[in-house]
Amino acid sequence: MNWPDRELGWLIIGTFMALGCASLVGLILRWQCGPTKTIENLNSRIVAWWFMILVFLGAVLSGPIVVVVLFGLLSLLALREFLTLTPTRLGDHRALFWAFFVVLPIQYIILGIHWYAFFSIFIPVYVYLILPIRSAAAGDVQNFLTRTAIIQWGLMICVYCLSHGPALLTMLEIPDYPTRDGKLLCYLVLICEASDVLQYVCGKLFGKHPVAPKVSPSKTWEGLIGGVTLTVGLGTALWWVTPFSPQAAAGMSLTICLAGFGGGLVMSAIKRDRGVKDWGQAIAGHGGILDRLDSFCFAAPFFFHFTRYFYSTI
Amino acid sequence: MQQISAACLRLLTGLRAEWQGCLPSAEPRVYFANHTSHLDAPAIWASLPSICRSTTRPVAAQDYWTAGPIRRFIASRVMNAILIDRQLPTARNNPVTFIRQAIEDGASVIVFPEGTRSPDGQIQEFKSGLYHLARDLPHVEFIPVYLENLNRILPKGEFIPLPIIARATFGAPLGWIASEGRHDFLNRARQSIVALMQQTLMEPLDNTPLHSAEAFANELA
Numbered sequence: 104m105n106w107p108d109r110e111l112g113w114l115i116i117g118t119f120m121a122l123g124c125a126s127l128v129g130l131i132l133r134w135q136c137g138p139t140k141t142i143e144n145l146n147s148r149i150v151a152w153w154f155m156i157l158v159f160l161g162a163v164l165s166g167p168i169v170v171v172v173l174f175g176l177l178s179l180l181a182l183r184e185f186l187t188l189t190p191t192r193l194g195d196h197r198a199l200f201w202a203f204f205v206v207l208p209i210q211y212i213i214l215g216i217h218w219y220a221f222f223s224i225f226i227p228v229y230v231y232l233i234l235p236i237r238s239a240a241a242g243d244v245q246n247f248l249t250r251t252a253i254i255q256w257g258l259m260i261c262v263y264c265l266s267h268g269p270a271l272l273t274m275l276e277i278p279d280y281p282t283r284d285g286k287l288l289c290y291l292v293l294i295c296e297a298s299d300v301l302q303y304v305c306g307k308l309f310g311k312h313p314v315a316p317k318v319s320p321s322k323t324w325e326g327l328i329g330g331v332t333l334t335v336g337l338g339t340a341l342w343w344v345t346p347f348s349p350q351a352a353a354g355m356s357l358t359i360c361l362a363g364f365g366g367g368l369v370m371s372a373i374k375r376d377r378g379v380k381d382w383g384q385a386i387a388g389h390g391g392i393l394d395r396l397d398s399f400c401f402a403a404p405f406f407f408h409f410t411r412y413f414y415s416t417i
Numbered sequence: 418m419q420q421i422s423a424a425c426l427r428l429l430t431g432l433r434a435e436w437q438g439c440l441p442s443a444e445p446r447v448y449f450a451n452h453t454s455h456l457d458a459p460a461i462w463a464s465l466p467s468i469c470r471s472t473t474r475p476v477a478a479q480d481y482w483t484a485g486p487i488r489r490f491i492a493s494r495v496m497n498a499i500l501i502d503r504q505l506p507t508a509r510n511n512p513v514t515f516i517r518q519a520i521e522d523g524a525s526v527i528v529f530p531e532g533t534r535s536p537d538g539q540i541q542e543f544k545s546g547l548y549h550l551a552r553d554l555p556h557v558e559f560i561p562v563y564l565e566n567l568n569r570i571l572p573k574g575e576f577i578p579l580p581i582i583a584r585a586t587f588g589a590p591l592g593w594i595a596s597e598g599r600h601d602f603l604n605r606a607r608q609s610i611v612a613l614m615q616q617t618l619m620e621p622l623d624n625t626p627l628h629s630a631e632a633f634a635n636e637l638a
Contacts, residue, residue, distance in 0.1 A: 179580065183431065187582040193537075193572045199579050383582065384433065 110344050111286050115160060118293065122156065125149050147388035155386070155395070159292065163285035167272040168215060170285060174269045175211040180392045181261035181400075182207065184382040189253045189373070194243025198234050202254055206230050207262050214266055219274050219417070226263040231255055260370075260400050261393070267403035268292070275410060276417040280346040287410065290345050291359065294338045295402045298360040299367070302330030319371040322364070331360040346414050358409060359402045366401025370394075422495045423463040423470060430456070430570055431582035434464035437613070438589025439560055441466045445520045447559045448473070448587075449547060451540050451610050452529035453568030455481060456578065461527050461562055462496050464585045474499050474519055475527040476512065499526065503533075513549045520554060527562075530606065538568050540611055543603040551593055551602065558590040561606065563613035588613045 129146040136142060162173040182203065191199060206226065213222045235251045268288055275282045306326025314322050338356025342349040370393065374382065383391025426432065448461055458475035465473055479500040482492035492498040499519055501512040516526055528550075530543040551559055565584040571577075588609055597605070 183580050183582060186579075187431075187566065191569065193568065196569075196572055196575050196579065199581075200577055203579060204577075383431075 108281070108284060108286075111284065111289060114286070114289055114293065114341070114344055118156060122149070122152060125152070144388050151386050151388050163289060167269070167283050167285070170272055170288065171211055171215045171269045174265060175207070177392060177396065178207055178211070178262045178265050179203070180385065181265060181396055182257055184385070184391045184393045185257040185261050186253075188377050188379065188382060189257065191250050191253060192243055192245065194241040195238055195250055195254065197241060198237045198254055201234060201237060202230075202258055206234075206258060210262050210266050211269075214269055214273055217273050222266075222270065222274065226258055230258060234258075264400040264404050265396065267407040268399065270407055271403075271410070274407075274417075275415045277346050277410075277414050278416060280414075286344055287346075290338075290341065291403065291406050292399070293341070294334060294356050294359045295363050295399050297337055298330055298334040298363050299398050301333045302326045302364065305329030305333070315368060318368055318375055322368065322371075327364060331357070331364070334360050346410075351413075355406060355409065358405050362402040362405045363398030366398040369401070370397035419471060419495060420467060422459075422491070423467070426456075426459055426463040429578065429580065430460060430567075431580070432460055432464050433582070433584050435584065435586045437586055439558070439587055441469050442558075443469055443472065444525075445472075445523055445557055446525040447516075447520070447547075447550060447554075447557055448525065448527045448562050449530050449559060449606065449610075450527065450562035450564050450585075451614070452531045452534050453538055453564065454534060454571045454573070456567050456571045457529065457534075457564055458498070458527055459491070459496065460564060460567055460583055461585055469525065472523065473525040473527060476501060476516055476529070478503050480504075513546050513553070516546075516550060517553050520557060530603070534573050535568075536573055540607060540614070543607050545599055545603065547606055548599045548602050551591075555593040555595070559593075559606070560590055561588040561609040561613060562586065563588070563610050563617065565614075565617055584617070586613050586617060 126149050129142070129149050132142050133146065158173070162169045186199065186202075210222070210225060213225060234254060238247070238251060238254075268291065271287045271291065272283055272285055275287070302322070303326065305328075306321060306323045309325040309329060310321070310323030312324045313320050314324055314327060335353055335356045338359070339349055339353040342352035345352055345355070347355055370382075374380065381390030382393035385392045386395060389395050450457060450461060454460075458477050462470060462473060462475055475496050475498045477492060477496075477498045477500055479502050482488050482498060482500055492500060499512075499515055501515065502510055516528065519526055528547065530547040531541045532544040532546075533541075535541050547559075551557075563586045565586070566581050567583050569581050570579050570583060591606055591609055594602075
């Protein structure tokens with residue numbers, strides 16, 4: 104295990120303190136109002152947060168390889184939830200086999216060996232063209248385009264986009280800034296999840312006008328504006344964790360918030376179309392893995408490419 | 418061994434059991450389910466609580482489950498399956514007799530009244546064995562089970578299972594109505610599984626028609 108440098112150490116202490124406060128508030132609420140359904144859900148969400156943060160930090164402190172493996176497993180679980188809910192036909196069995204057992208491992212192996220050129224085009228170009236060939240060869244033409252789109256979309260979101268998180272450790276070279284200790288990934292995860300939580304909290308407290316009532320009645324303008332403002336404030340205040348200036352950190356945080364909000368909206372639209380509330384039951388209180396990762400999947404590629412374009416030397 | 422196999426299978430298939438119309442019970446029962454995959458019997462068996470699992474015996478095809486040492490081991494040692502000959506149901510080796518004997522000895526059984534795996538996920542007509550079993554054992558609970566996504570995990574004709582999440586929904590027991598004939602009983606049994614299928618939310622792609630141009634125009638207007 105690597106001992107975290109001072110900035111990462113402060114970030115971890117701050118996160119633990121914030122989560123400690125949340126746990127305390129949860130306990131007080133239960134003591135004051137009794138164990139109602141909302142409060143019990145809040146408390147199980149907080150317990151799940153402790154669990155998720157400990158797993159994530161354990162991986163970050165164990166080095167880049169462990170982070171890559173952790174995200175590989177998350178991709179597998181996310182893709183599994185995605186393909187369970189979005190229908191395919193029996194003729195797709197072989198193509199799905201390739202998606203799960205060939206494409207996904209290869210994407211994370213490329214990530215582990217720092218091969219950026221292939222990492223960035225493997226799924227959008229090669230897999231995009233080859234997997235439909237496999238499906239077509241199986242001979243089933245019914246709803247062909249829908250099925251092909253489902254598989255490609257699932258791979259793009261759950262594997263390609265998600266893999267841009269650990270890519271922050273292995274695919275960037277920033278002068279006078281260590282990327283391999285995972286500080287930038289911690290910053291992205293913190294801002295992205297803080298944005299989710301603060302939008303949820305502001306929405307619960309002040310929410311009145313839904314942004315897209317048909318897609319997600321819980322996403323309101325009040326929650327969006329309040330959550331984004333607070334998160335951008337937090338992201339700017341934490342500029343010392345990153346290679347960015349305070350102004351740039353504000354811009355990056357805003358990007359993460361807006362991409363994350365869009366991600367939540369898009370993934371909700373798929374859930375509504377399939378007639379379900381959550382992607383799964385994997386995390387107590389939160390729903391499925393994808394319910395927690397939806398905003399991250401959309402924010403990670405933006406954050407990675409902005410950082411790479413403006414700061415990285417490779 | 419049973420515990421470990423069941424845990425592995427639950428991990429692989431992400432299997433969830435939903436007890437919608439009844440609760441798990443150690444009393445002898447007949448679980449009858451739709452059949453789409455060789456994994457069906459192990460899936461129901463693994464989704465039961467361990468106390469019921471040890472006395473529950475799947476009824477499975479002898480030709481498949483005795484081919485090769487691994488399958489034979491799983492069928493006889495792990496699941497304690499009742500293996501039946503699908504080819505020659507004569508009076509001497511009538512499957513119903515074996516199944517009834519197992520239930521009278523205190524076991525629960527898992528049966529697939531369609532007799533064979535459905536090629537397209539649709540529920541086929543039920544074979545009459547279920548009726549004879551119910552007539553012989555009017556006090557035993559017959560529980561409908563709807564299995565979902567097993568045909569996507571391991572469809573007919575494929576060898577490698579996919580890590581897609583499966584679900585087993587247990588419905589309300591089918592009561593025995595003495596005045597009911599064979600045809601009506603089998604119809605009612607089949608309908609109880611169809612009803613479970615219709616209330617689950619994940620529709621298969623085959624049932625979601627593409628928008629016709631006209632419907633699409635109406636929607637826009």
